[in-house]
Amino acid sequence: MSDISTWPEGVIARYLTVAGATVDVIDKGEDTYWRYELVCRSCPETFDDSNEYEVRDRAQSHAESCRAMPRPQAGGR
Ligand SMILES: [Zn+2]
Incomplete structure (x- = not known):
């Protein structure tokens, strides 16, 4: 079981999937069009x-x- 109480740097929101993984919203801190990133920790989304x-x-x-x-x-990551 991974520790979901510790959030990686830059993560501003997390959503728990039905399978117990997380979908993270990351603020890259850059003033660009791609500033906010969604990363699913269990599939390539x-x-x-x-x-x-x-x-x-x-x-x-x-x-x-x-x-x-x-x-x-x-x-990694
Ligand atoms: Zn997914």
Whole structure:
């Protein structure tokens, strides 16, 4: 079981999937069009946008539908 109480640097929001993984919303801290990034920790889903709430929205709905099991050891990154 990975420790979901410790958030990686830059993560501003996390959504729990039905499989127990997390979908993270990351603020890259850059003033670019791709500032906010969605990263699913159990499948290859990603999404970038400059609108934080758009990304949070996507993360929320992805977390509700993603059923991929998280890998036992979250790799690098
Ligand atoms: Zn996913």
